[in-house]
Amino acid sequence: MLQERGEVVGEESWRLEIVEDRAVFFVTHRRGNVRGDAVLTLRAKDFRPLLYAAVHRQGKDEREIRIEWKDGRARIGGREIAVGDAGFFDERFPS
Numbered sequence: 001m002l003q004e005r006g007e008v009v010g011e012e013s014w015r016l017e018i019v020e021d022r023a024v025f026f027v028t029h030r031r032g033n034v035r036g037d038a039v040l041t042l043r044a045k046d047f048r049p050l051l052y053a054a055v056h057r058q059g060k061d062e063r064e065i066r067i068e069w070k071d072g073r074a075r076i077g078g079r080e081i082a083v084g085d086a087g088f089f090d091e092r093f094p095s
Helices: none
Strands: 002-004 007-019 024-031 032-043 049-058 061-070 072-076
Touching: none
Parallel strands: none
Antiparallel strands: 002 007, 007 024, 024 032, 032 049, 049 061, 061 072
């Protein structure tokens, strides 16, 4: 359940699965006519990110997002990007 100012505005579900040497976190959320599905794949031993993929839908519009981590850096396609929380998304950040 997603709440805003004490009122229910949508719903969210998630689950975490450990598959071999990977931890896979699945999230689905709905709010009005907006729906988002995301998968975050992490290394199971230290939970460092490997891949984030998501699809956001609003009516007929759809947006896909895919972020991969290579050499300790987040990339979309071949382009390096900055991400919000260095402690979670930056593989070079010491845990």
